[in-house]
Amino acid sequence: MSFSFVSHLVCPKCSKTYDHNKLHQLCTCGSPLLVDYDLERLKEEDVIIDQARNDLWRYHKLLPVTSEEHVVSLGEGMTPLLPMPELGAELGIESLFMKDEGLIPTGSFKARGAAVGVSKAKELGVAQLAMPTNGNAGAAWSLYCARAGIKPTIVMPVDAPVITRKETAISGAELYLVNGLISDAGKMVANLVKEEGLYDASTLKEPYRIEGKKTMGYEILEQSGSETPDVILYPTGGGVGLIGIYKALKEFKELGLFKGNQFPRLVAVQAEGCAPIVKAWEEHKNESEFWEDSKTAAFGINVPKAIGDFLVLEAIYETEGCAVAVSEEEIQQALGHAAELEGTFICPEGAATFAAAKKLRDKGWIQPGERVLCLNTGQGIKYPDTVEVDPLVLQPGEDLQRNKENVK
Amino acid sequence: MSFSFVSHLVCPKCSKTYDHNKLHQLCTCGSPLLVDYDLERLKEEDVIIDQARNDLWRYHKLLPVTSEEHVVSLGEGMTPLLPMPELGAELGIESLFMKDEGLIPTGSFKARGAAVGVSKAKELGVAQLAMPTNGNAGAAWSLYCARAGIKPTIVMPVDAPVITRKETAISGAELYLVNGLISDAGKMVANLVKEEGLYDASTLKEPYRIEGKKTMGYEILEQSGSETPDVILYPTGGGVGLIGIYKALKEFKELGLFKGNQFPRLVAVQAEGCAPIVKAWEEHKNESEFWEDSKTAAFGINVPKAIGDFLVLEAIYETEGCAVAVSEEEIQQALGHAAELEGTFICPEGAATFAAAKKLRDKGWIQPGERVLCLNTGQGIKYPDTVEVDPLVLQPGEDLQRNKENVK
Numbered sequence: 001m002s003f004s005f006v007s008h009l010v011c012p013k014c015s016k017t018y019d020h021n022k023l024h025q026l027c028t029c030g031s032p033l034l035v036d037y038d039l040e041r042l043k044e045e046d047v048i049i050d051q052a053r054n055d056l057w058r059y060h061k062l063l064p065v066t067s068e069e070h071v072v073s074l075g076e077g078m079t080p081l082l083p084m085p086e087l088g089a090e091l092g093i094e095s096l097f098m099k100d101e102g103l104i105p106t107g108s109f110k111a112r113g114a115a116v117g118v119s120k121a122k123e124l125g126v127a128q129l130a131m132p133t134n135g136n137a138g139a140a141w142s143l144y145c146a147r148a149g150i151k152p153t154i155v156m157p158v159d160a161p162v163i164t165r166k167e168t169a170i171s172g173a174e175l176y177l178v179n180g181l182i183s184d185a186g187k188m189v190a191n192l193v194k195e196e197g198l199y200d201a202s203t204l205k206e207p208y209r210i211e212g213k214k215t216m217g218y219e220i221l222e223q224s225g226s227e228t229p230d231v232i233l234y235p236t237g238g239g240v241g242l243i244g245i246y247k248a249l250k251e252f253k254e255l256g257l258f259k260g261n262q263f264p265r266l267v268a269v270q271a272e273g274c275a276p277i278v279k280a281w282e283e284h285k286n287e288s289e290f291w292e293d294s295k296t297a298a299f300g301i302n303v304p305k306a307i308g309d310f311l312v313l314e315a316i317y318e319t320e321g322c323a324v325a326v327s328e329e330e331i332q333q334a335l336g337h338a339a340e341l342e343g344t345f346i347c348p349e350g351a352a353t354f355a356a357a358k359k360l361r362d363k364g365w366i367q368p369g370e371r372v373l374c375l376n377t378g379q380g381i382k383y384p385d386t387v388e389v390d391p392l393v394l395q396p397g398e399d400l401q402r403n404k405e406n407v408k
Numbered sequence: 409m410s411f412s413f414v415s416h417l418v419c420p421k422c423s424k425t426y427d428h429n430k431l432h433q434l435c436t437c438g439s440p441l442l443v444d445y446d447l448e449r450l451k452e453e454d455v456i457i458d459q460a461r462n463d464l465w466r467y468h469k470l471l472p473v474t475s476e477e478h479v480v481s482l483g484e485g486m487t488p489l490l491p492m493p494e495l496g497a498e499l500g501i502e503s504l505f506m507k508d509e510g511l512i513p514t515g516s517f518k519a520r521g522a523a524v525g526v527s528k529a530k531e532l533g534v535a536q537l538a539m540p541t542n543g544n545a546g547a548a549w550s551l552y553c554a555r556a557g558i559k560p561t562i563v564m565p566v567d568a569p570v571i572t573r574k575e576t577a578i579s580g581a582e583l584y585l586v587n588g589l590i591s592d593a594g595k596m597v598a599n600l601v602k603e604e605g606l607y608d609a610s611t612l613k614e615p616y617r618i619e620g621k622k623t624m625g626y627e628i629l630e631q632s633g634s635e636t637p638d639v640i641l642y643p644t645g646g647g648v649g650l651i652g653i654y655k656a657l658k659e660f661k662e663l664g665l666f667k668g669n670q671f672p673r674l675v676a677v678q679a680e681g682c683a684p685i686v687k688a689w690e691e692h693k694n695e696s697e698f699w700e701d702s703k704t705a706a707f708g709i710n711v712p713k714a715i716g717d718f719l720v721l722e723a724i725y726e727t728e729g730c731a732v733a734v735s736e737e738e739i740q741q742a743l744g745h746a747a748e749l750e751g752t753f754i755c756p757e758g759a760a761t762f763a764a765a766k767k768l769r770d771k772g773w774i775q776p777g778e779r780v781l782c783l784n785t786g787q788g789i790k791y792p793d794t795v796e797v798d799p800l801v802l803q804p805g806e807d808l809q810r811n812k813e814n815v816k
Contacts, residue, residue, distance in 0.1 A: 075488025
């Protein structure tokens with residue numbers, strides 16, 4: 001009885017293979033490595049998904065951790081798939097759904113990558129690692145590392161959400177801020193890794209984070225049952241989640257668990273202030289260019305050049321998806337509407353996907369009756385600055401009724 | 409096929425009964441009302457728990473909403489029950505677990521009460537409601553009300569966690585701050601309710617919130633399987649969760665779903681700066697007295713006099729539990745240890761339960777080998793002030809290795 005059906009690592013560019021029982025980072029050709037499984041053998045199993053588990057480890061046979069004792073879990077996964085009928089009515093989308101990744105440890109979908117990435121690092125005997133982050137990934141990896149007994153060094157921009165600093169610090173991680181972007185943090189981490197020989201946990205420089213992220217795809221398929229979404233919108237920074245969802249679709253198809261004729265069309269959503277994937281897609285290119293002076297309040301997608309950009313673009317092209325950029329105003333408006341109409345306080349990155357759905361519906365790319373799924377990658381409470389509020393302050397005993405007239 | 413087996417409302421003080429199909433607040437005798445079910449009839453059902461549902465609505469037959477169409481859900485419930493071996497080793501408790509209520513909409517266990525309370529309010533045709541709150545309940549009720557199309561008026565202390573203001577405001581609720589305590593907010597809401605005839609959603613003044621909270625008890629029993637905890641520690645402000653867990657234990661026992669000989673001993677944990685239940689328990693009383701000048705950073709348990717105090721004390725006495733107060737320093741220390749040792753960033757109220765577990769273990773009240781469950785009621789990220797951090801800010805390109813020496 002194998003806990004995992006992992007077989008090896010493979011380079012999606014040059015096809016070179018590597019042993020998953022040893023530590024690897026990028027391929028010698030510079031490309032990220034992906035994890036492969038023995039799906040032929042897994043197909044023969046009576047049970048592929050462990051239904052008794054309510055977290056992402058229900059897919060342990062399709063995850064890279066070979067021994068259950070190395071699993072480092074805080075209960076991540078199986079987040080709700082919520083109908084959004086009122087917001088859908090406003091956007092003109094009859095069947096609108098949200099996969100809510102706010103209900104996960106650390107309040108951000110980064111927990112998925114951290115859970116699987118840290119578990120595999122533990123299995124491989126890693127004692128220390130380093131990573132650049134836009135905040136949420138650093139927070140998640142720090143907390144999972146604390147649980148695993150691994151010592152992390154984290155570098156994030158000074159502008160990253162302040163709460164993520166605190167999550168990182170309280171876990172005991174070594175934290176630095178950089179007066180720049182995640183790309184600057186990335187270079188500093190690369191130097192440190194080179195000098196000190198630490199494990200580099202940068203996005204896609206270790207092959208396992210994506211395996212955690214792909215479970216979003218499995219869950220979407222499981223939770224949708226026979227009503228697979230026609231379109232999935234994903235807020236795209238590094239794009240690991242989108243690459244992961246595409247990988248999940250292909251794996252489920254090969255296992256006979258995806259029965260449809262056509263994959264959901266995958267949409268990469270970016271902010272107008274940082275839209276390298278959108279630009280590349282519009283120009284029919286297979287790689288993106290560094291986006292100068294990038295800026296957006298949706299901080300998690302402020303990634304000027306993603307190392308896996310070619311994989312993101314491939315997923316879009318292969319599923320007949322698209323890439324779309326939205327403005328800061330559109331993000332802010334969608335954020336407010338989601339709260340007022342559906343009671344969901346989402347993060348700006350998640351809000352961007354609803355803004356994008358509206359745009360795509362308006363221009364007819366999303367057609368009437370199509371099932372649309374937006375991915376909210378985290379909790380609004382991690383971004384307090386998105387809400388300005390100045391309520392009336394009363395003294396004890398003051399009359400609320402009289403004061404009601406003074407409130408909007 | 410009944411969706412709910414609710415039968416009526418009953419007063420735990422004077423035994424008067426009420427129709428659950430009509431709006432009720434307190435009993436005419438002034439006591440809170442509790443919900444009763446036709447457990448005899450439910451016992452005959454083949455299926456009591458709807459295993460297909462991954463949220464608290466799996467217990468819909470034991471919840472007061474009679475028609476599924478009135479369910480207002482954001483995917484709440486079935487939060488993880490995590491082993492805490494490292495922290496347990498430090499506290500001298502071999503089998504230490506945490507029920508993590510951070511993984512729930514709004515990041516606070518208040519979502520359970522709001523989900524069921526708002527659903528039932530919707531079923532009963534409520535259009536507007538009002539409530540005082542220490543923050544998290546107001547935020548949760550506001551967001552669920554937005555989803556239900558109900559208009560809430562919320563009054564909270566100026567010192568309540570700032571993020572809860574923002575959650576309340578973004579949902580479109582009417583929000584007031586009061587320069588005082590939740591007891592002051594309560595009086596102002598009572599006046600407003602009297603003047604305007606709004607539905608009063610104050611703690612235990614409506615009978616349904618507790619039904620949401622009790623599902624924590626069901627889940628603890630389900631998730632523990634044959635290994636029921638010997639002790640459950642609960643951070644006690646209004647105490648609704650503890651009353652609810654006790655109610656859940658009794659209901660499961662009557663249904664034959666609790667097979668043990670003895671209920672877990674229920675422990676009410678309070679802060680030294682606001683410990684009315686602890687004082688009452690130490691004095692063997694059945695009710696508490698108003699605690700003057702209450703103060704604690706664990707804001708959710710800053711409740712100087714709980715309307716359901718007699719029910720909390722009954723639950724403690726009946727289960728042979730106890731009540732214990734912890735200091736601010738002990739809370740802060742437990743909060744840090746939970747993050748460093750287990751990777752869990754918990755709220756101060758949750759941290760108080762670990763501090764209390766340590767005290768009870770030290771004095772031998774918790775015995776060697778006993779299974780101990782601490783209830784973390786929400787996410788640490790809602791309380792950013794519990795973590796002070798002052799990381800080094802570097803310029804792009806600076807050498808991390810050289811700067812490492814400057815960091816603790």
